[in-house]
Amino acid sequence: xxxxxxxxxxxxxxxxxxxxxxxxxxxxxAFAAQGAKIVFCDIKQELVDKGLESYxxxxxxxxxxxxxxxxEDMVNDMVKKIEAEVGVIDILVNNAGIIKxxxxxxxxxxxxxxxxxxxxxxxxxxxxAVIPSMIKKGHGKIINICSMMSELGRxxxxxxxxxxxxxxxxxxxxxxxxxxxxxxxxxIGPGYIATPQTAPLREPQEDGSKHPFDSFICARTPxxxxxxPDELGGPAVFLASDASNAVNGHILYVDGGxxxxxGKQP
Ligand code: NAP
Ligand code: GCO
Numbered sequence: 312x313x314x315x316x317x318x319x320x321x322x323x324x325x326x327x328x329x330x331x332x333x334x335x336x337x338x339x340x341a342f343a344a345q346g347a348k349i350v351f352c353d354i355k356q357e358l359v360d361k362g363l364e365s366y367x368x369x370x371x372x373x374x375x376x377x378x379x380x381x382x383e384d385m386v387n388d389m390v391k392k393i394e395a396e397v398g399v400i401d402i403l404v405n406n407a408g409i410i411k412x413x414x415x416x417x418x419x420x421x422x423x424x425x426x427x428x429x430x431x432x433x434x435x436x437x438x439x440a441v442i443p444s445m446i447k448k449g450h451g452k453i454i455n456i457c458s459m460m461s462e463l464g465r466x467x468x469x470x471x472x473x474x475x476x477x478x479x480x481x482x483x484x485x486x487x488x489x490x491x492x493x494x495x496x497x498x499i500g501p502g503y504i505a506t507p508q509t510a511p512l513r514e515p516q517e518d519g520s521k522h523p524f525d526s527f528i529c530a531r532t533p534x535x536x537x538x539x540p541d542e543l544g545g546p547a548v549f550l551a552s553d554a555s556n557a558v559n560g561h562i563l564y565v566d567g568g569x570x571x572x573x574g575k576q577p
Pocket of ligand 1 (some may be wrong): 347
């Protein structure tokens with residue numbers, strides 16, 4: 312075995328859903344540094360354009376597609392186009408996601424369904440779309456972006472926790488069903504990452520003091536700080552590369568230690 316190439320992604324085609332900024336972008340730039348061809352999608356043209364500008368500024372020759380990942384026809388069309396224009400997808404990162412912070416008794420069934428649709432049904436739709444070609448090619452890597460809420464609950468995020476808990480089990484089931492075809496499906500469970508999704512939880516108060524949730528997260532994280540999207544790059548490269556060929560159905564928590572910690576005494 313050539314250990315110097317274990318983490319190489321040279322020539323691999325990687326599709327990152329919702330990859331125009333935030334965690335998806337952090338993962339894609341790490342993949343590109345390891346030699347992968349980057350393909351991403353986002354729900355709006357303006358997000359794809361913004362993403363393409365950022366990749367270009369970072370010297371990455373990425374390809375972007377507009378695609379609503381909850382729409383099976385759109386996903387299937389996009390996968391066909393990528394196969395024709397770039398090549399068979401070797402690595403899929405199911406990163407696109409939404410959250411609604413609403414107390415459960417005030418949440419409508421439609422709002423609950425929408426979160427489940429983007430955070431759980433869409434990873435099923437995207438995985439289903441890429442698996443047949445991965446089987447033909449003889450290998451594939453699927454990485455599902457899970458959450459602390461795959462393990463823990465908190466007020467106002469019932470739909471998100473239900474979806475991300477479900478995504479953890481979808482990860483294990485894809486492993487169970489497709490490991491025989493040399494497909495590895497693992498999850499990454501990020502802790503609290505400074506992205507637009509969590510910006511409302513970090514917004515300073517009117518008097519300039521820290522948002523109480525910001526203080527809470529710093530006290531709950533042994534490192535005492537929010538993490539950055541870039542810090543997910545290394546773990547994602549590991550799960551996308553040959554270095555993890557024997558790791559399957561695993562959720563790798565990249566949380567600065569949150570799940571190991573009872574929290575700082577106030
Ligand atoms: P994010 O705001 O959740 O953005 C993800 C991207 O997905 C956005 O560009 C978003 O577009 C796009 N998207 C939403 N619905 C889509 C759809 N139906 N089809 C295609 N794209 C869609 O950013 P993030 O914080 O970087 O989160 C990325 C992933 O990590 C999510 O799955 C999230 O749940 C998960 N996560 C985040 C954290 C954190 O602390 N930030 C922690 C754990 C897990 P819009 O901008 O239009 O919504
Ligand atoms: C929240 C947050 C979380 C994080 C993340 C934690 O409101 O508690 O948005 O759900 O985004 O998924 O791992």
